[in-house]
Amino acid sequence: MPDLTSILRLLPLVLPLAWALAGCAADSIDAAPPAPDKPWTPRVAANGEIQPGPPVAAPQAKTFILPENRAAGQIGAAPSIDPGHVYDLAELIDLAERNNPATRIAWNAARDAALATGIVKSAYLPRVVVAATGLYQASKGSDRLTAGPLSTGLTNPESADGVISAVTLNWLLFDFGQRDALAQAAEQASIISNIAFTAAHQQVIFDVSSAFYALAAARARRGANDLSLRNAQEVLDAAEARKKKGVGTSIEAAEARQGVAQARLLVVQAEGAEKNATVDLIAAVGLAPTTKLRVADVGRRSLSASMARAIDRKIENALARRPDVLQAYAAERASEAKLRAAQAEMLPKVFLSGTANYNAGNLTASTIFPTGLQTPISNLSGGRYGGTVLLGAAMPLYDGGVRAAIIEQAQVGVDTAATHLARTRQQAIRQIAVANTTLTTSLASFEAARALVAASETSYAAALAAYRSGVGDISAVSLGQTRLLQARNAQADAYSSALSSAALLALATGSLGSAPP
Numbered sequence: 111m112p113d114l115t116s117i118l119r120l121l122p123l124v125l126p127l128a129w130a131l132a133g134c135a136a137d138s139i140d141a142a143p144p145a146p147d148k149p150w151t152p153r154v155a156a157n158g159e160i161q162p163g164p165p166v167a168a169p170q171a172k173t174f175i176l177p178e179n180r181a182a183g184q185i186g187a188a189p190s191i192d193p194g195h196v197y198d199l200a201e202l203i204d205l206a207e208r209n210n211p212a213t214r215i216a217w218n219a220a221r222d223a224a225l226a227t228g229i230v231k232s233a234y235l236p237r238v239v240v241a242a243t244g245l246y247q248a249s250k251g252s253d254r255l256t257a258g259p260l261s262t263g264l265t266n267p268e269s270a271d272g273v274i275s276a277v278t279l280n281w282l283l284f285d286f287g288q289r290d291a292l293a294q295a296a297e298q299a300s301i302i303s304n305i306a307f308t309a310a311h312q313q314v315i316f317d318v319s320s321a322f323y324a325l326a327a328a329r330a331r332r333g334a335n336d337l338s339l340r341n342a343q344e345v346l347d348a349a350e351a352r353k354k355k356g357v358g359t360s361i362e363a364a365e366a367r368q369g370v371a372q373a374r375l376l377v378v379q380a381e382g383a384e385k386n387a388t389v390d391l392i393a394a395v396g397l398a399p400t401t402k403l404r405v406a407d408v409g410r411r412s413l414s415a416s417m418a419r420a421i422d423r424k425i426e427n428a429l430a431r432r433p434d435v436l437q438a439y440a441a442e443r444a445s446e447a448k449l450r451a452a453q454a455e456m457l458p459k460v461f462l463s464g465t466a467n468y469n470a471g472n473l474t475a476s477t478i479f480p481t482g483l484q485t486p487i488s489n490l491s492g493g494r495y496g497g498t499v500l501l502g503a504a505m506p507l508y509d510g511g512v513r514a515a516i517i518e519q520a521q522v523g524v525d526t527a528a529t530h531l532a533r534t535r536q537q538a539i540r541q542i543a544v545a546n547t548t549l550t551t552s553l554a555s556f557e558a559a560r561a562l563v564a565a566s567e568t569s570y571a572a573a574l575a576a577y578r579s580g581v582g583d584i585s586a587v588s589l590g591q592t593r594l595l596q597a598r599n600a601q602a603d604a605y606s607s608a609l610s611s612a613a614l615l616a617l618a619t620g621s622l623g624s625a626p627p
Contacts, residue, residue, distance in 0.1 A: 159182075160177070160179060191403060195404065196405070196406045199318070199319060200624075202318050202322060202405070203315050203625050205395050205397070206318045206396050207314060209396035209397060212313070212314060213314060216307040220306070220307045223296075223299050223303035227297055227299070230292050231296075234289060235281075239279075239280075243276075244273045274467060274468070274469050275470070276466065276467035277467070278465045279463065281461065282460075282461050284460040285454060285460075286458075287450060287454050288457075291448070294444075294450075295445075295447035298443045298447065302441060305433045306437065308433055312433065312622045312623070313617075314394075315613075316613055317394045319610070320610050320613065320614075321390045321393075321394040322405070322408065323606040323609045323610045324387050324391075325384070326407065327387075327602050327605070327606030327607075328387040329387075329407065330605070331383065331599050331603075332377070332381055332383075332384050334598035335376045335377045335380040336377060338376065338595040338598075339370070341591050343373075345366045345588070348578050351578075357580050365584055365588065391403075413605070424619070425542065427619075428618070428621075431619075434537075435534050438535075441530065442530075445523040445527040446524055449521060449523070449524050455513050456513055456517075459504050461502060464500065465496075466497045467496045469496070541618045548607075549611035549612055549615050552607040552608035552611045555607070556604035556605055556607075559603075560601055563594070566593050567594060569594075573586045612626060
């Protein structure tokens with residue numbers, strides 16, 4: 111028991127340490143969040159990184175702009191892109207599969223699940239541990255020291271020292287299928303990750319295809335607006351010619367100039383929409399939005415009603431290859447394996463345990479290093495070598511209901527997984543039906559829009575010819591021009607929608623494994 115004098119001697123050493131710790135605690139208390147109406151001004155290191163600790167004094171003027179952290183803002187090295195090459199859809203999908211972060215994340219998840227399966231299967235193998243313990247003991251009489259798993263006895267000598275080296279082996283021989291069940295659950299988890307990897311690629315293919323078709327529609331709209339601007343200029347030229355001949359009026363010329371201005375505005379908007387669609391496509395590929403990429407035209411593909419499939423006879427085939435259905439099915443099997451593993455925990459376990467040791471001293475050891483299910487016993491009383499081999503069975507008799515609760519949790523997991531599988535199937539059927547209906551509607555809309563374009567072209571040409579000959583009205587020409595532009599835009603949208611809907615149907619049926627045809 112230390113006396114008062116010893117305590118007083120230690121005070122000069124303890125007080126500065128206590129003061130420093132109090133200062134650290136004060137700093138932590140002061141690091142409170144800023145007020146709701148005041149900006150947070152963090153501590154910033156020389157390299158621009160935000161540092162922990164209380165905020166520094168905020169400036170007088172309110173500003174909610176954080177300091178630059180250039181390490182966090184680095185874009186990274188861009189992939190090799192040929193600026194002179196025109197990339198078609200298949201090449202864009204290939205770029206996306208190599209550069210889109212979604213595919214890399216899914217691949218890492220699949221690798222992690224595969225490693226987890228290997229870890230679980232390692233439970234079939236024995237565990238071997240090598241350890242050494244050095245000990246010194248001094249006593250005036252007979253004494254016994256217990257330090258963790260090592261127990262030493264000291265009798266005649268007043269001191270003892272030495273090193274005890276041991277090699278232990280622990281091998282679980284039989285567990286009523288618990289390891290098998292855990293391995294099956296891990297294998298199903300790996301299957302789920304592999305399916306997710308395939309699903310990520312299918313989603314990337316669909317995203318790139320949809321963005322590619324959206325860009326095609328934006329280009330078609332820009333082309334339609336360019337043509338509409340030329341038509342508006344023709345109407346203006348006709349109005350000016352009629353005015354020079356004394357047949358037309360200033361009001362007609364002004365209305366024609368208004369049509370040209372309106373057409374120019376639509377061209378500017380269409381060009382902006384095309385640029386945005388290009389950025390969306392580049393982002394879907396997984397490249398930086400600033401990447402310069404030349405994209406091929408979609409081309410004129412023939413559309414027919416046969417693209418919409420008779421899905422009634424193919425629902426089961428589609429469900430059998432959809433990633434989400436396969437994942438839900440694997441999750442159900444994994445939950446059943448976990449239930450079997452939990453039930454096996456109620457049964458005994460047969461194990462083999464052994465120890466070989468060497469006593470380099472005059473110690474007396476009765477217990478050396480627990481290994482697994484049973485602690486081997488080694489009675490070293492002056493002898494240099496020792497060894498123990500144990501074959502036994504272990505079964506916990508009472509655990510407060512923990513194992514029963516774990517089994518009940520596993521049963522709930524099985525029911526949840528089965529319900530999730532049923533719901534996934536229902537949702538998949540609905541998505542397939544909706545995708546097929548969408549494609550059918552898009553194909554019909556394209557045929558209707560194509561007929562509307564033909565009729566609008568005839569109507570506009572007739573109205574313009576009549577106006578030039580002096581028997582028509584400029585309002586009819588302007589109306590015909592507007593309707594023609596609307597029909598051409600509708601045709602472009604319907605064409606792109608049909609291609610996107612075909613890709614969506616392929617995704618819904620689990621058959622989108624490459625670039626859409």
